[in-house]
Amino acid sequence: MKATSIKTISAVFILILSLNAKSKAQTYYPVYLCDGGTAALHTPEESTLANGDKVHWYLEGTEVDVKIFNGTANQTNYVTPNNLTPGVHNYTSRIESAAGCMGDLSDPFQVYQLPSKTLALTASNASYCGSDATLSSIITATATPAQVLPAGIEYVYVWSATKNGTNVSPLSSIGADDASKTAINNFTLNTTGAGSYVFNATVKYVKTAANTGVLKSGDNNGCEVTATATSTVIVTPKPIKPTIIVQ
Template identity: 80%
Template sequence: MKTTFIKSILATFIIILSVSVKSKAQTYYPVYLCDGGTATLHTPEESGLSNGDKVYWYLEGVQVGVKTFTGTANETDYVTPNNLSNGVHNYTSKIESAAGCWGDLSDPFQVYQLPSKTLALTANNASYCGDNTLLSSIITATTTPGQALPDGIEYQYVWSATKNGTAVSPLSGIGSDDASKTAVNKFTLNTTGAGSYVFNATVKYITTAANTGVLKSGDNKGCEVSATATQTVTVTPKPVKPTIVIQ
C-alpha cells in the first residue's frame, strides 16, 4: 500500500513537471521580416526537376506563384512580398511535372512578419542641480509596436547625447542605461557637470541567442528607428561656497 502511494505521488510530480516545462517552451520561426524585408523561399528538390516541370507556391493555401523550370538554378524560388500583415504566415509548395503529374504538398514553412515600431523619449526631471546630491534625471525610451513580440525577438537600444552641442563620449561618464531589451529602456543621467544635455536613442530588432531563426529587414539593420524627438535635460551649476567678511 505504501509503495503504491509513493508511486502515485511520483507520477503526479512527473505530470506537473511536464506541464511546467511545456508552459515555458519557446516558439521560434525560421525567418522574421520587418519593414520592407523579404525572404527568398527555395525548394532543394529543384535539383531533381526536368525542363518544363513547375513549382507552385501557396500562402495559407492560396496560390501566389508558379515557376517553370528551364534548367537554371534557383529559378523556381519565390520571394515573399515586402508588405505582409503582422504575424505568422504559412507557405507551402507543390511540384507538377511537365507530363502533368502532381507531387505531394510540402510541409508549411512559417514566416513571421514583425510590426513596425516607433520610439519616444520622456524624462522625469527636465532639470536638476549638479550639487552632488541624489538628484538625477531618468530618460525613458518607450518602443511602441503594433503588437506583442514573438519568442526569440527583442529590442536593442543605443543611446547618444550632446552637452552644450558637443557629443558626449563615452556616455558612461554621465550615466548609464538599464540594459533592458524590452519595450522600455531607461537611461539615468547622474552627472554633476552643469550644462544642457540633449538625448537621442535608436532601437532595432535582434534575435536572442537561443533563436536560430533569421531576421531580414528592409534596412539590413534590424529595422532601426530613431526617437521621434530628442529629450533635453538641464543640469544647473552648483552655487559657489560663500565666504563671510565684515562689510
Template identity: 55%
Template sequence: MKTTITRTVLTTLVLLLGLTFSSYAQTYYNVYLCDNGTVNLRPNEPNLANSDKVYWYLDGNQVAVFTYSGTGSANYAVPANLPVGPHNYTSRIESAAGCWGDLSDPFSVYKLPTKTLALSPPTNTTYCEGNSGSAANSQITATASPASPLPDGIGYSYTWSATRNGTAVTPITDIGSDNASTTNQNVFTLTTVNPGSYVFSATVNYVLLPGNPGVLEQQNGCPVNATTTQTITVTPKPGKPTISLAN
C-alpha cells in the first residue's frame, strides 16, 4: 500500500509540473504584420522547373496557383487586408508531368490589430518649483488600446515628446523619464524644477519582445500618435524676501 501511495503522489506531482510548465509555454509566429503590411512568400524547392505549378493555401484553402517561369514567378504576396489573427500558409508543387509533391510545413503569419493611444490627465496639472515629495512631480499615463488581444511575444515601445513654452525639449530625459513599460500602459514622470508650460505627446509602436524569434515585417512597428496632448505647468517659487523698515 505504501508503494502504491508513493507512486500515486509522484505521478500527481509530474502531472502538476507538466501543467505548470505548459501554462508558461508561448506561441510564436514566423512573421507579424500590422496595418496594411504585406510580405512575399517564396516556395523553396531546388528542383522547381519551368512549367511546374505552385499551389498556395491559406488555412487549408487554395488562394493561388502559379506556373513557374523563373525566379520570383511563383512567389505569393500576402494581402494587405489579411484578417487580424493567426494564419498558416502552405504550398504544394505539381510538376509539368502531373506529379504531385508533398504539402509544405506551415508558415505562420499573425496580423496584428490596429491600435490607438490616449494620454491620461496629469496627476498634478500644476506644481511649484520649490515643492517636495509627490507634489514635486507629475505623471501622465499613456494607454494603448488594441482592437483585440496581442499574441505572445509582442509588446509596445513608447516615445514621449514635449515642448516647453512652445519649444521642443531635447532630450526629453532632461525633464523626466518614463517607466520603460512594454505593456499597454507606460507612465512618464515630469520631475523638472525649471518653470514653464510643458505640453506632452507620445507615440506607440509594436515591438518584438525578447525571446520571440519571429520577424516584425514593418520594422517601425506601425506607429500611432496620442489622440490628445496633456499640459503641465511648473510655476516658479517666490524669491526669498528681506525685511526692512517700512518707514
C-alpha cells in the first residue's frame, strides 16, 4: 500500500493541463464548456493516495463532492455538471487522509461556461434585377449569445444555398461571405442568374490559434446551431429586347 502524502494539489483537467505560472498570466481559460459539455477534473496526486484517502471537490468554496480512493485510477475524478451558468467557475480540491488529516487547498482551476446562442438571417434586398451586374443582396447572419464571449473564442460560419430548389455548388459561383469570425457574418449574393435563392447558415464556437485551452461541447462540434429561419432572395430575369412592327 502506498504511503499517504498530504500536499498542496492542483486540480487539473483529465488531459493533465497543468495550471502553471505561465498559464495564469494568460487571458485564456484552461477549459471552455458549451451546451451540455462537461470536463473531468483530475488531481495527479491521486497516484500518492492510499486506500481510504479522500479527495474533496469545491465550487466557489462550497463542497460539491467527495471521492474515496480505492486503488482504481481516476477514481477521484470530478465531472463538472452539464448545466453550469455562463461565465467563470472556480474549482478547488484538497486531500483528506484515511486518518482524517486534511491537506492544503489547491489553487483554483477555472472552467468557463460559454453561453447558448441563436442564429438569425436577414437580407438587405428581397429581390433585385439580374440584368444589372451592379446590384446585389447582402444576407446577414447574426449570432446572438446570452453574453459577450471571452477572449480566445470566436465563431465559424458555414453558408449553404439552393437555387430553385437545387443545391448551389460551389457557393462561390453566386457570391461570397466576408470571412468574419465575429457575431456578424455577411454573404453577398451578386449573381446575375435569375432564380429563387434560399440561404441557410450554421455557426459554432472555435478557439483562436493562440488559445491553449480545451473546448468541450455537448455535440463535439463547437455547439453548432442552424439559423432559426432561411432567407430568400429573388433574382428577377432580364426582360427580352422588344421589336417594333406596324400593325
